[in-house]
Amino acid sequence: MKFGGTSVADAERLKRAAKRIVEKREAGHRVVAVLSARGKETDRLIADAFEVSPSPDPREMDMLLSTGERVSCALCAMAINDLGHRAISLTGSQAGIVTDTSHTKARILDVRADRITSALDDDNIVLVAGFQGVSTAKDVTTLGRGGSDTTAVALAAAVGADVCEIYTDVAGVFSADPRIVPDARKLNVVSFDEMLEMSASGAGVLQLRSVEYARNHGVRIHCRSSFDDQPGTIVVSEEDTVENPLITAVTHSTGEARVTLLGLPDHPGIAGRVTTTLAEANVNIDMIIQNEPVTADAKADMSFTIPREDLDTAKDALAALAAEHGIEIRTDESMGKVSIVGAGMKSHPGVAAKVFTTLGEHEINIEMISTSPIRISCVVPGDKVPDAVRALHSAFELSGPDTIRPEQPFGEFA
Numbered sequence: 001m002k003f004g005g006t007s008v009a010d011a012e013r014l015k016r017a018a019k020r021i022v023e024k025r026e027a028g029h030r031v032v033a034v035l036s037a038r039g040k041e042t043d044r045l046i047a048d049a050f051e052v053s054p055s056p057d058p059r060e061m062d063m064l065l066s067t068g069e070r071v072s073c074a075l076c077a078m079a080i081n082d083l084g085h086r087a088i089s090l091t092g093s094q095a096g097i098v099t100d101t102s103h104t105k106a107r108i109l110d111v112r113a114d115r116i117t118s119a120l121d122d123d124n125i126v127l128v129a130g131f132q133g134v135s136t137a138k139d140v141t142t143l144g145r146g147g148s149d150t151t152a153v154a155l156a157a158a159v160g161a162d163v164c165e166i167y168t169d170v171a172g173v174f175s176a177d178p179r180i181v182p183d184a185r186k187l188n189v190v191s192f193d194e195m196l197e198m199s200a201s202g203a204g205v206l207q208l209r210s211v212e213y214a215r216n217h218g219v220r221i222h223c224r225s226s227f228d229d230q231p232g233t234i235v236v237s238e239e240d241t242v243e244n245p246l247i248t249a250v251t252h253s254t255g256e257a258r259v260t261l262l263g264l265p266d267h268p269g270i271a272g273r274v275t276t277t278l279a280e281a282n283v284n285i286d287m288i289i290q291n292e293p294v295t296a297d298a299k300a301d302m303s304f305t306i307p308r309e310d311l312d313t314a315k316d317a318l319a320a321l322a323a324e325h326g327i328e329i330r331t332d333e334s335m336g337k338v339s340i341v342g343a344g345m346k347s348h349p350g351v352a353a354k355v356f357t358t359l360g361e362h363e364i365n366i367e368m369i370s371t372s373p374i375r376i377s378c379v380v381p382g383d384k385v386p387d388a389v390r391a392l393h394s395a396f397e398l399s400g401p402d403t404i405r406p407e408q409p410f411g412e413f414a
C-alpha cells in the first residue's frame with residue numbers, strides 16, 4: 001500500500017491511512033506500506049534549499065529531501081501502535097533499497113528485502129519511507145519527483161506482493177487530469193503500453209519509472225482513492241485489455257523548456273555531440289527538431305525540449321561546445337505539451353489530422369510535434385495547455401461512459 005502526500009497531509013488523514021493499513025492487516029494480509037512526504041513538504045524543502053543556495057549540492061539535497069517521507073512513516077507507526085498493532089518504520093536505506101549514485105534522480109539497482117521480510121515474520125506492519133534509497137557509494141539518494149510510486153512497486157516486486165495499491169487523491173487513472181477536465185472518465189483498466197506513454201507525457205498520477213518497473217517485474221498496480229473504498233484503475237498487460245479504445249487519454253505537461261541551437265556546423269557527428277553532452281549531464285531530451293541549412297553557409301539549427309528544471313544544467317553543459325563552434329543558444333521557458341494516447345490509433349489513420357485540426361480551430365499554435373505508434377504530442381505555448389487538453393478531450397469524445405471504438409466511424413476524418 002502506498003499513500004501519497006495529500007493522503008497523509010494532516011493528522012486526521014494520517015490517522016485515516018493508519019486505520020486503512022490496519023484494516024488490511026486485520027483482513028489477514030501481511031502489509032508493507034510506503035508513505036510520501038506530507039502535503040507540499042517536498043516543495044517546501046526544495047524552496048528552503050534555494051533560499052540558502054542558488055544551486056544546492058545534489059548530495060545534500062538528497063539528505064534534505066529524504067527527511068519528508070521519514071516524518072510521515074514515524075508518525076504513521078505511532079498511530080498504528082495506538083490502534084493495537086505493531087508497526088516499524090524504516091528509511092529507504094534500512095529497507096534495503098540500493099540505487100545508483102545520480103543524486104536527486106537515482107535509479108533502483110537492487111532491493112535487499114530481508115529486513116522487511118523478517119519484520120513481517122515477526123508480525124509487524126512495515127512502513128517504508130518512499131522516494132529514497134542508499135547509493136552504491138553509501139550516500140542517501142532520492143528517486144525523482146513522484147518517486148514513492150517506484151519505491152512501492154520495487155518493494156512489491158521484492159517481497160512478491162499480490163498487488164501494489166497506490167492510494168492517491170483521485171479515484172484512479174482518468175482520461176485526462178480531472179483537475180483540468182472535471183468530466184474526465186475513470187479508466188477501469190489501462191495497459192502498460194498506454195500507461196507508460198501517459199506517465200511519460202505528463203500524467204503524474206503514476207511516476208514513469210514505477211510503471212516501467214512494474215512491467216519489467218510483473219507487478220500488479222491498482223491505483224485508487226485513499227478517501228473511499230471504490231475500485232480504481234488496474235494496470236494490466238496488453239493481452240488482458242478487454243477494452244481497446246481508439247484513444248484512451250489526453251495528457252499534458254507544463255514543465256517544458258525549449259532550447260534552440262542556431263548555427264550548428266552541418267557535418268556528421270554534431271547532433272551526436274550535442275546529445276551526448278546532455279546525456280552526460282543527466283538531462284533527458286524529449287522532442288528534437290533539426291532544420292537543414294537553407295543558405296550557402298552550411299549551418300543548421302536544432303531545437304529540443306527538456307524539463308524546465310534542467311535548463312540551467314543544459315545551458316552549462318552546452319557552453320563549451322557552443323563556444324567552440326560559434327553556436328548561439330536560445331531558450332524558451334514557458335512551453336507546454338499536450339498528447340493523446342491510445343493503443344487503437346496504431347491501425348487508424350486520421351488521428352493526427354483530427355488533433356492538429358482541433359488545435360487549429362482553437363487558435364492554438366503547434367510549435368513542435370512528436371509521435372510514437374500509440375501517442376501524438378504537440379508542444380504548444382504553456383498558457384494554452386488547459387484549453388488544448390479540454391479541446392482534444394471533447395473532440396475525441398472521451399468523457400462518455402465509453403470511449404470511441406475503432407470499429408466506429410470516425411466522422412470527417414475516417
Ligand code: ADP
Pocket residue numbers: 003004005006007036146167168169170172173174175176177178179202203204205206249
Ligand atoms: P500523490 O501525492 O498521491 O502521489 P500525485 O499528485 O503525485 O499524488 O498524483 C495525483 C494527481 O495526478 C491527481 O491529483 C491529478 O491532478 C494528477 N493527474 C494528472 N493526470 C492524471 C490522470 N490522467 N488521471 C488521474 N490523475 C491525474
Ligand code: ASP
Pocket residue numbers: 004005036037042043068130131144145146147148149
Ligand atoms: N515526496 C516526493 C515528491 O513530492 C515523492 C512522492 O511524493 O512520490 O515528489
Ligand code: MG
Pocket residue numbers: 004146149204205206207
Ligand atoms: Mg505522486
